[in-house]
Amino acid sequence: RIMMTTRFIWLMLIAVAGATASKTQEFEGNEEETEQEFIYMNRYKRSSDTQDKCTYTFIVPQQRVTGAICVNSKEPEVLLENRVNKQELQLLNNELLKQKRQIETLQQLVEVDGGIVNEVKLLRKESRNMNSRVTQLYMQLLHEIIRKRDNALELSQLENKILNQTADMLQLANKYKDLEHKYQHLMSIANNQSIIIAQLEEHCQRMPSIKPLPQTPQSPNKVYQPPTYNRIINQISTNEIQSDQNLKVLPPTLPTMPAVTSIPTSTDKPSGPWRDCLQALEDGHDTSSIYLVKPENTNQLMQVWCDQRHDPGGWTVIQRRLDGSVNFFRNWETYKQGFGNIDGEYWLGLENIYWLTNQGNYKLLITMEDWSGRKVFAEYASFRLEPESEYYKLRLGRYNGNAGDSFTWHNGKQFTTLDRDHDVYTGNCAHYQKGGWWYNACAHSNLNGVWYRGGHYRSRYQDGVYWAEFRGGSYSLKKVVMMIRPNPNTFH
Secondary structure (H helix, E strand, O other): OHHHHHHHHHHHHHHHHHHHHHHHHHHHHHHHHHHHHHHHHHHHHHHHHHOOOOOOOOOOOOOOOOOOOOOOOOOOOOHHHHHHOOOHHHHHHHHHHHHHHHHHHHHHHHHHHHHHHHHHHHHHHHHHHHHHHHHHHHHHHHHHHHHHHHHHHHHHEEEHHHHHHHHHHHHHHHHHHHHHHHHHHHHHHHHHHHHHHHHHHHHHHHHHOOOOOOOOOOOHHHHOOOOOHHHHOOOOOOHHHHHHHHHHHHOOOOOOOOOOOOOEEEOOOOOOOOOOOHHHOOOOOOOOOOEEEOOOOOOEEEEEEEEEOOOOOOEEEEEEEEEOOOOOOOOOHHHHHHHHHHOEEEEEEEEHHHHHHHHOOOEEEEEEEOOOEEEEEEEEEEEEOOOHHHHHOEOOOOOOEEOOOOOHHOOOOOOOEEEOOOOOOOOOHHHHHHEEEEOOOOOOOOOOEEOOOOOOOOOOOOOOOOOEEEEEEOOOOEEHHHHHEEEEOOOO
């Protein structure tokens, strides 16, 4: 449509230009004729007037009209028509310029619209790419969620397996603990029987070989029973199992003797049980060995190692470390009952120590030896434990010795194990020190720790058998013995 309009305008301009040219030529011709006629008339008038007046002739240069020609209503019709054509031509020129400007504006708009269209196409393409990328990321997210869910399920299954295995381990540990208690109990019975057998053999050797009188058999209630043997049986009968076992040891055919026959017993040694090792020493048993002890105010029998050689003797050993053959990283119940080998490494048990130290005033002696053979000791004038309701809280007296005091810092503290945390530290000291002890926060001494060979050891924590004032916390001692003895001159 724009092209057709342009062609029409150009055709109109050509037509108007032709008409204007013809009219201009005609106007110029008329103008010359008018001029000639005017000159002629002037000449004619001069010739007629020369008789009466002077005449003057002015030569005026002919001027061409270059500007617009004003035509009024009195002008000739041709000039008026020429003026109208010029106005139309001017209007057409103005219209043409206006349309040119509109065409240029439309071209600019078309160019801008073309750029916008291209941008829209690019945006659509980018949008499609973004949608594809978002879809891909969404799929990856779904896969990741599914994978994490599977991992969570596997983790839950592993946790269940670990819990089951932990429960199985606890059951096995309980079974092992029961078996260990039964074994210790049977060992105690066997040792008691060995003591009784040895005492019976000793009495049999001292008894004279007298044949029984067949004509006067004695009734069973008149059979001779050595008083020391009866004492052993009556005191051991407090334990039902031990009583049954000991009754089986009774010889079925003891030699019968008249009632008047007696054996001097002034040289016989009491066979126990004793209240502690000092009483056994006072009764003449000066050999360091295993003894049967029954503290006062309790029917509980216990086997202890009595050290009768260390001056002045009568020491009851409550703890010993010498070769690392026994694991001291135990739970509360095991530390309460005791564990280990009485003639080797062992812990007497918190309950047993409580009964021993609460029947009188006792002092504590700790002997230590390092790997170079140096021996030191630490002695405390009083030593006792509170009952289990107080978690076997430690009570110590004044210190004496050459090892340095690394135990008073633990005075007044409760006993802590891996499953019973009673220390003042925010964590469990038994977990870091690998033992059971009267931990504070945590330890200046750790005699129930890990037995390391060679002295200095490398560990994440200070968990060796150490006495901080003697060789420091990073040195594991070779031998340690804790033993108690009555101290009547000291009061709690």
